[in-house]
Amino acid sequence: MHIIFFICFLNIFITFIGSEPTCDEILPKELKQEIQSYQAIVDRIIKEVLSGGYQNKTYDELALFTDTFGSRIAGSDNLENAIDYTLKKLQNIGLENVHGEKVDVPHWVRGFESAELIQPRHQKLNMLSLGYSVGTPPEGITAEVVVFRSFEEMYVNAAYAKNKIVVFNEKYTTYGETVEYRSKSASYAAHYGALAVLIASVTPFSLDTPHTGMQSYMDNVTQIPAACITHADAHMLARMQKRKTKLVIKLIMSAQNLPNRVSRNVIADITGNQYPSNVVIVSGHIDSWDVGQGAMDDGGGAFISWNALGLLKKLGLRARRTIRSILWTSEEFGLIGAAAYFKSFDIKSINLIMESDLGTFKPLGFDFAGNLKSSCIAQEILKLFKSIDLTYFKKSSSNSVGSDIELWTRVGVPGISLKTLDEKYFWFHHTNADTMDVENPNELDLCTAVFAATSYVAADLSINFPQQINNTLVDIMRQKQKTPLAPPQ
Amino acid sequence: MHIIFFICFLNIFITFIGSEPTCDEILPKELKQEIQSYQAIVDRIIKEVLSGGYQNKTYDELALFTDTFGSRIAGSDNLENAIDYTLKKLQNIGLENVHGEKVDVPHWVRGFESAELIQPRHQKLNMLSLGYSVGTPPEGITAEVVVFRSFEEMYVNAAYAKNKIVVFNEKYTTYGETVEYRSKSASYAAHYGALAVLIASVTPFSLDTPHTGMQSYMDNVTQIPAACITHADAHMLARMQKRKTKLVIKLIMSAQNLPNRVSRNVIADITGNQYPSNVVIVSGHIDSWDVGQGAMDDGGGAFISWNALGLLKKLGLRARRTIRSILWTSEEFGLIGAAAYFKSFDIKSINLIMESDLGTFKPLGFDFAGNLKSSCIAQEILKLFKSIDLTYFKKSSSNSVGSDIELWTRVGVPGISLKTLDEKYFWFHHTNADTMDVENPNELDLCTAVFAATSYVAADLSINFPQQINNTLVDIMRQKQKTPLAPPQ
Numbered sequence: 001m002h003i004i005f006f007i008c009f010l011n012i013f014i015t016f017i018g019s020e021p022t023c024d025e026i027l028p029k030e031l032k033q034e035i036q037s038y039q040a041i042v043d044r045i046i047k048e049v050l051s052g053g054y055q056n057k058t059y060d061e062l063a064l065f066t067d068t069f070g071s072r073i074a075g076s077d078n079l080e081n082a083i084d085y086t087l088k089k090l091q092n093i094g095l096e097n098v099h100g101e102k103v104d105v106p107h108w109v110r111g112f113e114s115a116e117l118i119q120p121r122h123q124k125l126n127m128l129s130l131g132y133s134v135g136t137p138p139e140g141i142t143a144e145v146v147v148f149r150s151f152e153e154m155y156v157n158a159a160y161a162k163n164k165i166v167v168f169n170e171k172y173t174t175y176g177e178t179v180e181y182r183s184k185s186a187s188y189a190a191h192y193g194a195l196a197v198l199i200a201s202v203t204p205f206s207l208d209t210p211h212t213g214m215q216s217y218m219d220n221v222t223q224i225p226a227a228c229i230t231h232a233d234a235h236m237l238a239r240m241q242k243r244k245t246k247l248v249i250k251l252i253m254s255a256q257n258l259p260n261r262v263s264r265n266v267i268a269d270i271t272g273n274q275y276p277s278n279v280v281i282v283s284g285h286i287d288s289w290d291v292g293q294g295a296m297d298d299g300g301g302a303f304i305s306w307n308a309l310g311l312l313k314k315l316g317l318r319a320r321r322t323i324r325s326i327l328w329t330s331e332e333f334g335l336i337g338a339a340a341y342f343k344s345f346d347i348k349s350i351n352l353i354m355e356s357d358l359g360t361f362k363p364l365g366f367d368f369a370g371n372l373k374s375s376c377i378a379q380e381i382l383k384l385f386k387s388i389d390l391t392y393f394k395k396s397s398s399n400s401v402g403s404d405i406e407l408w409t410r411v412g413v414p415g416i417s418l419k420t421l422d423e424k425y426f427w428f429h430h431t432n433a434d435t436m437d438v439e440n441p442n443e444l445d446l447c448t449a450v451f452a453a454t455s456y457v458a459a460d461l462s463i464n465f466p467q468q469i470n471n472t473l474v475d476i477m478r479q480k481q482k483t484p485l486a487p488p489q
Numbered sequence: 490m491h492i493i494f495f496i497c498f499l500n501i502f503i504t505f506i507g508s509e510p511t512c513d514e515i516l517p518k519e520l521k522q523e524i525q526s527y528q529a530i531v532d533r534i535i536k537e538v539l540s541g542g543y544q545n546k547t548y549d550e551l552a553l554f555t556d557t558f559g560s561r562i563a564g565s566d567n568l569e570n571a572i573d574y575t576l577k578k579l580q581n582i583g584l585e586n587v588h589g590e591k592v593d594v595p596h597w598v599r600g601f602e603s604a605e606l607i608q609p610r611h612q613k614l615n616m617l618s619l620g621y622s623v624g625t626p627p628e629g630i631t632a633e634v635v636v637f638r639s640f641e642e643m644y645v646n647a648a649y650a651k652n653k654i655v656v657f658n659e660k661y662t663t664y665g666e667t668v669e670y671r672s673k674s675a676s677y678a679a680h681y682g683a684l685a686v687l688i689a690s691v692t693p694f695s696l697d698t699p700h701t702g703m704q705s706y707m708d709n710v711t712q713i714p715a716a717c718i719t720h721a722d723a724h725m726l727a728r729m730q731k732r733k734t735k736l737v738i739k740l741i742m743s744a745q746n747l748p749n750r751v752s753r754n755v756i757a758d759i760t761g762n763q764y765p766s767n768v769v770i771v772s773g774h775i776d777s778w779d780v781g782q783g784a785m786d787d788g789g790g791a792f793i794s795w796n797a798l799g800l801l802k803k804l805g806l807r808a809r810r811t812i813r814s815i816l817w818t819s820e821e822f823g824l825i826g827a828a829a830y831f832k833s834f835d836i837k838s839i840n841l842i843m844e845s846d847l848g849t850f851k852p853l854g855f856d857f858a859g860n861l862k863s864s865c866i867a868q869e870i871l872k873l874f875k876s877i878d879l880t881y882f883k884k885s886s887s888n889s890v891g892s893d894i895e896l897w898t899r900v901g902v903p904g905i906s907l908k909t910l911d912e913k914y915f916w917f918h919h920t921n922a923d924t925m926d927v928e929n930p931n932e933l934d935l936c937t938a939v940f941a942a943t944s945y946v947a948a949d950l951s952i953n954f955p956q957q958i959n960n961t962l963v964d965i966m967r968q969k970q971k972t973p974l975a976p977p978q
Binding site: 063064067068069070120121123126206207208209231232233235236239240243292427428431432433435436437 | 552553556557558559609610612615695696697698720721722724725728729732781916917920921922924925926
């Protein structure tokens with residue numbers, strides 16, 4: 001009996017000390033009521049996109065933009081022309097503080113590329129070189145192939161990699177896990193003397209679709225050419241190898257890392273009428289890969305970010321704090337634009353930072369980073385979107401959400417990454433299939449409304465979102481971000 | 490009151506004369522019992538693929554085949570090498586009457602092809618020329634573009650087609666409806682003076698995927714080049730036109746119709762031990778398009794057709810009638826191999842003809858063509874597959890199922906087209922994505938088992954499937970099928 005009492009007591013004690021206070025306990029009643037008082041404004045914003053003059057506007061603007069400029073890789077004229085166009089557009093709709101902030105960005109060019117199986121038979125292998133990859137000699141690399149399922153399998157059979165084209169036929173689990181193969185295979189395989197590396201594209205589904213993306217060379221390894229092939233071809237090569245068939249591939253890549261160029265983060269504000277130096281940021285990135293048209297990654301995110309301000313402007317809504325739209329440049333080559341802004345702009349003056357870079361499908365809610373109280377405020381704001389079924393809320397345990405904004409959330413700035421019905425996101429990601437066909441006018445409208453209303457409420461509240469800045473981490477991270485970021489030699 | 494009585498009587502009368510008798514009324518109890526008595530054999534066949542020596546065999550054979558030969562377009566060495574290999578394989582597993590039956594087939598070659606938007610900006614348009622299409626002059630055709638949503642829109646705006654590259658941005662409804670745009674656009678647009686035609690690929694879903702397929706030139710029109718582009722690009726061109734943007738495309742196609750070549754239908758039997766001249770046919774086509782690897786269209790169908798016989802052979806199951814596997818040649822260019830067999834082989838001796846050419850996904854049941862009594866027999870056979878959830882049964886109202894076998898079902902031969910979970914079939918159809926990635930070992934096993942067991946029961950029953958041959962139609966259709974089929978001039 002004593003033992004049982006003791007266990008019961010222990011349980012109660014653990015429950016007591018282990019449980020976080022609830023949002024009901026944390027948020028003063030008055031604050032909750034204050035947030036609830038924004039319901040009419042939120043409804044007005046939603047009505048404007050669903051049946052008012054802003055209906056279909058984000059889609060139409062994005063279609064015109066992608067149709068006009070196509071893809072917008074860092075370092076390209078396309079990107080800079082698209083930025084000029086956007087700056088003009090933001091000025092025209094009457095936003096404030098519209099300007100580009102210069103950033104040195106990498107200038108990698110794909111050039112001609114081809115991969116062909118030439119033994120046991122001839123077959124073109126659909127492929128895309130990876131960002132920062134070096135090219136092959138002009139005559140290409142023709143070499144025997146070895147296929148590995150994993151890094152582990154390569155380590156165990158390291159001798160087979162020497163002087164070969166290494167193919168990784170890795171299994172897709174999640175993007176976060178599997179992308180390691182795209183980013184590190186070249187360095188790892190080079191370590192064992194491989195001549196080039198071809199990776200199964202990082203996607204759960206493919207229609208003969210190769211996916212590009214960034215890879216990084218580690219120090220002290222030979223920089224070898226790296227590209228993605230399709231799932232189907234990687235599987236075929238693996239089957240052939242299993243049958244002991246000798247495989248030879250001819251790979252030609254004229255990819256090059258050229259000197260850096262100057263690009264710009266695009267910035268536009270609706271200046272706050274009480275605390276203009278305190279800002280709520282809504283953001284997406286304006287650069288894309290050089291395949292497809294960057295309509296999804298991240299045309300949608302960028303366009304809901306500036307249209308959110310356009311919508312507020314149209315409705316005459318000016319908050320107490322400044323609402324800032326930032327369209328980051330050169331996200332795809334390593335968050336280059338965001339890193340420059342992270343170094344240059346006062347972190348403490350950022351009240352809340354928001355991003356959309358995982359698609360602008362039907363909005364579901366927020367992926368949130370920040371401390372408990374700020375999380376409770378965000379959850380209370382989320383309740384204002386009941387009419388359009390926003391219920392998803394997830395607080396990151398590692399203070400890490402989004403891509404560009406992760407720089408801030410990791411050091412303690414409250415952040416929201418827009419969560420949408422993104423099940424197919426990685427089908428289109430970094431491919432020629434990233435076109436306006438992925439986008440839907442109504443879904444874009446809803447995303448615009450969510451960004452507009454959330455940023456407005458956050459910027460207008462009587463209190464700031466509670467920050468918890470880790471200054472040591474800020475210093476470390478600021479030092480880590482080289483500006484200008486040198487392309488690999 | 491009199492009126493009401495009369496109406497009631499009329500209703501009863503209509504119901505009486507209008508209603509078909511049920512299968513319970515049609516099938517003698519003894520026949521139902523006879524069919525049910527095959528349950529043990531069907532179960533044995535299913536067990537052999539699910540956990541016996543035949544497990545994964547169809548998949549492994551098909552993977553080896555597609556990896557070895559790749560695509561197999563009519564007229565190609567690839568196809569003839571694949572046929573030689575298959576004939577040898579069928580002999581090796583001990584099938585009987587293994588031989589190829591010669592057929593003259595078209596020899597269309599794709600050659601180099603490219604389409605590029607050159608105004609308002611440069612963008613490569615992913616495309617595939619269509620079968621039987623002529624090419625462009627070597628320097629290509631560079632011309633202004635007009636986009637139509639439908640044939641109707643072209644008729645109303647016919648003057649705009651003259652000297653243009655006509656783009657059809659048709660809406661996908663069903664394959665059967667939408668494929669009209671692929672097969673007829675060139676002739677229709679040429680009638681109005683178009684220089685070439687580009688059609689949105691015939692598919693409900695695309696990842697930048699162009700789809701090829703056959704088109705036909707009508708008599709008395711200029712034969713103009715015809716190709717499919719992607720949905721996304723057709724949509725983009727339509728948006729640009731709507732904005733009054735001038736569109737110019739440069740199209741280069743070196744497609745050519747070369748002189749016919751000789752191919753072969755592949756035939757193999759398990760000869761019947763009582764009525765050897767009466768046959769049950771299981772079939773798929775061995776040719777494919779020249780893109781992808783023809784694993785789904787129709788590698789799967791062809792391979793379950795011969796593995797069905799392999800499986801019966803392995804289990805020592807020989808039926809009263811002959812079970813014949815036929816792998817048709819040159820289906821893709823207009824059922825050429827089937828048409829030759831339709832002319833040469835006695836139609837009355839075909840007891841039942843089966844086909845799989847809509848994918849070998851999870852089997853669901855039968856699409857059936859034939860008279861009521863034969864339909865009842867097929868439904869009774871279907872009940873033998875309860876353990877693997879086969880419940881789908883649909884009797885065609887037009888006696889038309891399948892593609893190659895439609896020649897027979899339309900004149901009254903009972904026919905079964907295997908129905909599988911084919912929701913994504915047209916995503917892969919006629920594209921580079923038609924690879925082994927579409928296929929699944931277990932699903933192929935189940936399809937093989939269904940073909941083996943169904944053909945065995947049908948071939949072994951005490952009675953024939955009741956035919957209802959329309960001899961006039963046979964004569965008309967035999968005359969209509971020219972052999973050799975001349976390529977368009």
